[in-house]
Amino acid sequence: MQSASFLFVTRKWAPAMGGMETWSLKLAERLAAIHPIDVVALRGRANGMPPRALNLLWFPFTVMAHILRRKSAPETILLGDMALWPLAGLAALRSRKAKLLIAAHGTDVAYHRRGGIKGRLYGAYLRLGARLLGAAKVIANSRATAEVARExxxxxxxxxxxxxxVCELETATVHNRKILFAGRLVIRKGCRWFVEEVLPLLPEGTILQxxxxxxxxxxxxxLDHPQIEYLGCLDQQSLAQAYNQAMCVIIPNIKPENGEYEGFGLVAVEAAAAGGLVLAADHGGLRDAVIAGETGILLPIGDAEDWALKISEVSAWExxxxxxxxxxxxxxxxxxxxxxxxxxxxxxxxxxxA
Known part of the structure; x- marks a missing residue:
């Protein structure tokens, strides 16, 4: 079998859908175009959901069998997320000189912050990995993720x-005068905060999609608020159009008590790529997803008055x-x-x- 010097191991793969799956697929595709790679991936389920628990438990054995079948030991090993760090031990069966990379995304490094038994156990799990794999290099998707990994x-x-x-859409000459929020409605993303604290400061009749x-x-x-227009889950083309036509795209993340944070904030990049005007919280991974003043505007986290003033300002731009x-x-x-x-x-x- 082919024994490329670069081995990429990931448990996030199609047909499962999600940010980490997209990262794995796109990175593997681009790496293969410029450097020979060998991929061991755990496929998701046909309905788009992640693999079942039994498949996850069996995956290390799949990786071990693949490594042992190789004609030569890999020179570089990239593990797709921090939870996979024990698989580095399997790679050591063939070569202790291999360079080890471990990708870090968000929850895979921050789960310990949630506390409780599960959080403490996961934190101990990561600390053990750090002690055993001191030479490993973390590929962090943002400075914020690197900081959490250091914990x-x-x-x-x-x-x-x-x-x-990049979505090749021409910037809309006339926007729809509506604000757009895209993403899951979870506490850290700040949508409810925006509705309760910022929306009342904006002109009467302002609509948030x-x-x-x-x-x-x-x-x-x-979603029951009278100034909310719920669009549901849009396909990529429709979402790009929504970014493009909105008066502005907001990413108003806040700091939740459970310590969760935005590992990167891909919406900020996608919206700017589609010709949208991005306003994002100056916090977490959004600082790397937005080039301040160039691909979007960063605003103080949790400052409702500042947000309202900036929205009023950009709405009046010629x-x-x-x-x-x-x-x-x-x-x-x-x-x-x-x-x-x-x-x-x-x-x-x-x-x-490269």
């Missing part, structure tokens, strides 16, 4: 922000100013937030040339 001892990291497929599915019970209550800003943001996204750049950064992290 459990993973101090050797490199920042590789995510990417998106919400695109997405899945919500916490406390957050889902905002067409020329808005188009210039959004077109410039699209160009910057097209230049920087690419999967080719992600693949190059990963290879550079282990000293391999």
């Amino acid at each position: 459990t001892g993973w101090t050797n990291s490199v920042i590789v922000p995510l990417a998106t497929e 919400i695109a997405g599915t899945g919500w916490d019970e406390s957050e889902g209550a905002v 067409h020329v100013r808005r188009q210039q800003f959004c077109r410039s943001a699209q160009a910057k996204v097209r230049q920087y937030y690419t999967w080719e750049r992600v693949a190059r950064d990963v290879l550079e992290a282990v000293g391999q040339s």
